[in-house]
Amino acid sequence: MQIWINGKQNDFESEKMKIADLVGILNLTGKRIAIERNGEIIPRSLYAETLLKNGDKLEIVGAVGGG
């Protein structure tokens, strides 16, 4: 399946992938991040049960220095 992550297209073999699985693959487990899928926030508490769909567009963000 194809997932857009932060503007880049990514292909995954698995067709049944949850957000928590993706977070693990991206080495982001335990990092302070927030995820928006197709314009909707996915709360951290739902990562383990939320299935990704082909064509999902994700924004994965963190806090950086800024004024």
Added chain:
Amino acid sequence: MMNDDLIVAGKRYNSRLLVGTGKYKDFTETRAAIEASGAQIITVAIRRTNIGQKAGEPSLLDFLPPREFTYLPNTAGCYTADDAIRTLRLARELLDGHSLVKLEVLGDPHTLYPNVIETISAAKTLVKEGFDVMVYTSDDPIVAKQLEDIGCCAIMPLASLIGSGMGILNPWNLQIIIDTVKVPVLVDAGVGTASDAAIAMELGCAGILMNTAIAGAKNPILMASAMKKAVEAGREAFLAGRMPKKLYSASPSSPTSGMIERID
């Protein structure tokens, strides 16, 4: 001095200096400068996470733990109400339901001047969604009042352009805003050096938010300390109430009687 806390959205802060966390050499310098400034509220930006980073890579939050500071996530770089709203929803999720935010919607990449139409639109939605909105705006007193009426918890007009260090260019407009708005008015943007901060505080600003004036100084840590003192000095001078200006009537500070006799 008497208790003179800054109160924003019902929470008390004893520092009236708010600082940004951008443009520093590294996280160690960021941390040292913020400690020297005494700031309790620190702004952060929300950006796409670097995908493919190493597991142990340090982050800003490791150096400035949210339990030690009040984070103020901003919408820097947003040019539409929609982008600003999405960014702050992400920030709220990122910071475990934290509701205090800085809204800024820019209108032009060259001057970074705020787009007040989009800002007002975003503020309405964010206040409805339960955010405590500290809002960056122009120094237009009518817009400032409208943003207060919408329910913003602090109005933050620019003193001059973001990152310009040009100082307090229109103290008269700032004064009108301070006189018309009941929520705290903080100068956000334009302060270049300590005297600028003192001038803004002497006008009656409730606080100042700055980043480049500290991070862009040759010695950011020393400048952070200078800004802390300037904000405190300006605040005390404001509370003390300055003497009236008397352009043509000089008044000696020493007694005029009891002078020794002149020898002819």
